[in-house]
Amino acid sequence: MTRGWGIKLVTYLGAILLTMFILAPLAWIFLSSILPEASILLFPPDWFQYGLIYDNYNYIFTGQVPQTPLVTGALRTMISQEVRLVPRAILNSFIVAFAVMLVNFLVGSLAAYPFARLRFAAKTPIFFLITMSRLIPTVALAIPYYLIVQKLGLIDTHWALITIYSVLTLPFTILILTLYFRGIPKEIEEAAQLDGCDPFQTLVRIVVPLALPSLIGTGLFAFMLSYSEFLFGLLITQSIKTRTLPVILATVSWNPDVTWGLTSASIAIGLIPTLILVVPVWRFMVKGLVAGGVY
Numbered sequence: 001m002t003r004g005w006g007i008k009l010v011t012y013l014g015a016i017l018l019t020m021f022i023l024a025p026l027a028w029i030f031l032s033s034i035l036p037e038a039s040i041l042l043f044p045p046d047w048f049q050y051g052l053i054y055d056n057y058n059y060i061f062t063g064q065v066p067q068t069p070l071v072t073g074a075l076r077t078m079i080s081q082e083v084r085l086v087p088r089a090i091l092n093s094f095i096v097a098f099a100v101m102l103v104n105f106l107v108g109s110l111a112a113y114p115f116a117r118l119r120f121a122a123k124t125p126i127f128f129l130i131t132m133s134r135l136i137p138t139v140a141l142a143i144p145y146y147l148i149v150q151k152l153g154l155i156d157t158h159w160a161l162i163t164i165y166s167v168l169t170l171p172f173t174i175l176i177l178t179l180y181f182r183g184i185p186k187e188i189e190e191a192a193q194l195d196g197c198d199p200f201q202t203l204v205r206i207v208v209p210l211a212l213p214s215l216i217g218t219g220l221f222a223f224m225l226s227y228s229e230f231l232f233g234l235l236i237t238q239s240i241k242t243r244t245l246p247v248i249l250a251t252v253s254w255n256p257d258v259t260w261g262l263t264s265a266s267i268a269i270g271l272i273p274t275l276i277l278v279v280p281v282w283r284f285m286v287k288g289l290v291a292g293g294v295y
Contacts, residue, residue: 026271032264033057040260056265060086082252085240086266089248092237094273096161096244097226103166104222105215108173113203115174116181117189127178134171138231146235156238164232169222180214181207220278227274245270 032040034052058064060083114120115127145164154160184207192202208215233244240248252258252266 029264029267029271032260033268034265035261037259037261053261056259056261057269059262060084060265060269082248082255083258083262083266085243085248086245086252086269088240089243089245090270090273092158092242093227093245093270096158096165097223099158099162100165100169100226101219101223103162104169104173104219107166108170108177108218109203109208109211109215111170112174112177112181113199113207115178117186118199127174131171131175134168138168142231142235145232149236155236156242157236158242160236161226161232161242161244164236165222165226165229168229169225173218173222176214176218177211180211184210224274224278 031047033056034054035047036053039047055064063084111130115123149155149160149164152160154163188210189202189206192206197205228246229244230246230250233247234250237243237247249266249270252263
C-alpha cells in the first residue's frame with residue numbers, strides 16, 4: 001500500500017513540475033507584457049510595485065508611445081516600429097496556416113482513402129515513399145525549394161508558403177488518416193456501395209464523417225506547424241505583406257532597443273490565435289491523433 005502511494009506521489013509531483021515547466025514561461029510572457037520595465041527588472045521581485053499597464057498593447061495596435069512611469073532601474077526605455085508589424089504578421093501567418101489546414105483536409109483524405117481501401121500498382125512503395133519523405137531534414141530542402149519558387153516567380157507570396165507547408169505536412173496527415181480509415185469496418189462501406197455509392201461518394205458520405213476526429217487532429221497539427229514555421233518564412237518572404245509572425249518576432253528579439261514589455265506583448269498577441277483555435281478542441285484533436293496511430 002505504501003509503495004502504491006509512493007508511486008502516485010511521484011507521478012503527481014512529476015505532473016506538477018512538468019505543468020509548471022510548460023506554463024511558467026507563458027505566465028511570465030503575459031505578466032511581463034503588462035508590467036512597467038522597472039518592475040520586470042527588480043530583484044528581489046516586486047512585480048506590482050508600480051501597478052499594471054496596457055501601453056505596450058496600445059502601442060502595437062495604435063502607435064501611441066507608451067507613457068510608463070519614469071522610475072530608476074529601467075535599463076531599456078526605447079521602442080521600435082518593428083513591433084507594430086506584429087498584427088499584420090499574425091494575419092499573414094493565420095491565412096497561410098488556415099489554407100494549409102484546408103489542403104490537408106481535402107488532399108489528405110483523398111490521398112489516404114486509396115491507400116487504405118483500394119488496390120493499385122506499387123501501392124506499398126508509393127505509401128512508404130510519401131511517409132518517409134518527411135524524415136528528410138527541412139534544412140536540406142531549403143535551397144531546392146527556394147530555387148523552385150524563384151523560377152515560378154512566387155517569391156514573396158502566400159502561395160509559395162502554402163505550397164511548401166502543404167508538402168511538409170501532408171505525409172503525416174496521409175499516414176494518420178490511412179491508419180484511421182483502415183480501422184473503419186469494411187461492412188459499413190460495403191453497405192454504402194450496395195446502396196449505389198461509388199468510392200468517392202463513400203468517402204464523402206460515410207468515411208469522412210466517421211473519421212472527423214482524426215481529420216480535425218491532423219488539420220490542427222498542420223495548422224500549428226505552419227503557423228510557427230520560421231525557416232521558409234524567412235527565405236521566401238521579403239516584405240510585410242507576406243512576412244509571417246515567427247520572422248517578425250525574430251526581428252523584434254534581435255533589436256536591443258525594444259523593451260521587455262513590448263517584446264512580451266508581441267509574443268502574447270501572437271499566441272492568442274492558436275489558443276483560441278486549439279484549446280476548445282484539444283481533447284478532440286488528441287483523440288483523433290491517438291486513434292489514428294493505434295489502428
